[in-house]
Amino acid sequence: MTTGVRRRMGVEERRQQLIGVALDLFSARSPDEVSIDEIATAAGISRPLVYHYFPGKQSLYEAALRRAAEELATRFEEPREGPLGARLLRVMGRYFDFVDDHGPGFSALMRGGPAVGSSTANAMIDEVRQAAYEQILSHLGIDEPPVRLSLVVRSWVSLAESTALLWLDGRRIPRAELELQLVHDLAALCAVSAAYDDEMAAVVAGMLEHEPLNGPLGRLVTRLTAVAPTVMARVPLPRSGSGS
Template sequence: MTTGVRRRMGVEERRQQLIDVALRLFSDRPPEDVSIDDIATAAGISRPLVYHYFPGKYSLYEAAVRRAADELSARFHVPHEGPFSLRLLLVMGRYFDFAEEHAPGFSALLRGGSVRSEAVVEEVRQVAYEQLLAHLELTDPGPRMALVIRTWVGVAETTALSWLADRSIPRRELERQLVHDLLALAAVTAAFDEETAGVLRRVVDQEPPDGPFAELVTRLLTLVPGRAGDG
């Protein structure tokens, strides 16, 4: 028999509930369009109780964005074992796992909305950038190599957000395409930058014959007149 008495949440449990609610609301609307009343209603509590845990909606928004950022940043940490392309493919799987499992948090994080939240987004991008450098065994890349990596991080963000809005392209295909995208960006830059060329040669030398990079090269060669079907 039920008594109809609600279990009272602890302080941290209630804070996490409010953050969950905030992530859902802020993923659909910018902070200025979400009121404390909206948050209270969605959480099933009173307006004063929201203020008991957070001084205002922007502090709640920033707490929500921070949690999403910390969880997403962790997805870039994978063992430094095996060919680079397979490690990157693993990272992309973890990245899309987060985007799919925590769509509100992912969208709210990348949507931005305040100076502080933009700073948090930049922290995530920096983590991604530094992890890629570590996997490429680079400590102080030149400007062209650095631009390749930062550009690719932006491409990955846009691709994941677009996929969440329209899942017409299979997720696994996009994960592999993003690995190909980094190779393509590096290859174009390598034609004009010796440092990038050296990194690319080293990475390709470690690739398995059936790896993502080899697959891209094979596909591109079929587009070159006279090369289709060459062994």
Template sequence: MTAATGTSGTSGAAAARPRRRLSVEQRREQLIAVALEMFARHAPEEVSIDDIAAAAGASRPLVYHYFPGKQALYEEAIRRAGEQLAALFEEPQHGPLSERLYRVMGRYLDFVDSHGPGFAALLRNASPAASQGTGAVVDQVRHAAERSVLSHLDLADPSPRMRLAVRTWIGNAEITALAWLADQEHDRRLDREELRVKLVQEFVMQLLVLQIQEPELRPRLRGYLALERPDGPAGQLLQQLLALMADEELAGEALRLASGASGHDI
């Protein structure tokens, strides 16, 4: 079944639109834009050249005039999607760190929601259309995201642990987004806002743990926290952690572990 079967009303309306003369560059850009939209809504193997031609109000031979086949058009569409996705991590470097990442994650989840099947197929790299070219796009997006997040930390020379923490968080965001999409199919998806805050707070937790391994970063952490607000993601997380430790039994177990005593010694 092709995408045209699942979206016959849309494709039929698109095919009925009168064709207009476009310049060579305009027509190429139009075909890429239409392909990007279709690959966002459907797995690549479900989209045919005929579907793309109909949606663009063009003929099949005209599509082949600009692209040698669906794979070339798919890779170009994915490259454009990768550029869009990488740009989502760009954020002005002022204000609380957790709130900057909160805005980034809002845009990220919006993108995931609107490019569901295409996003999943790309990141899983499991589609028949996956190639060395599409894999390179994913790597470029990850590197761009890493550079962006590290720039917000304002570290002249991030340590290997810090770089690993950032890469781990980006990978976790991808895995979480894929699981979020899969859960949508079963009507049991986590609330978008809750997920957005969760992702940001997980990064804050990584920063807190990192201070144990690299005490020299603590002044930097204090600087991050000094800008945070009580109602921001980081502020809410610390309040929740303090409330958790207010549980006497839990606090007692934590103190036991911290003191090095065994359960039999208490």
């Protein structure tokens, strides 16, 4: 008869195991509902041993948030190959994969959870947003963004975040629709700014330059072109001198 022997883990290996276990639990339930005892049981160790590696639940929670933030940030990475719209749609697919798999953890990360107001949690959230911002600019092929583009992309990152949080509350809209809508939202925000700024007009032209008609951005242009006559027919012409 063979008796199984539990392998002794090194310090860093054990820390990473605890972080992974905590992240799994925080992803399934609100961090407030997860106890150190549960984490210890799931990890197969004693409660005092958890405290040997982390001084308290808060530090373990922040370590789990750090791993979640790093993983979420990578979801915006995509090789700059092929049409822009298809790339952005794949990014949104991976983003919502994370949101779907780590609902409570995602909410805790973005809303702060038990760490709300802490400088550590806020810094991690800012790092995710900055990574998303830089990746979107990379997809657009722009190193030095005009002021309006910087504003648009940062606004869109916030929009993607709030859309995902609202979607988690009931999942009443199909995921695929929201993923496509967010791609369209980015293009629409850029298009609105293009009406006021020549640099943004050039950005929009670049976004559409290699976009096929059956791609996400191509389909948006087709839909807007089709609906424009109907909308214009219902909108009264502005009176002279009524403003720009």
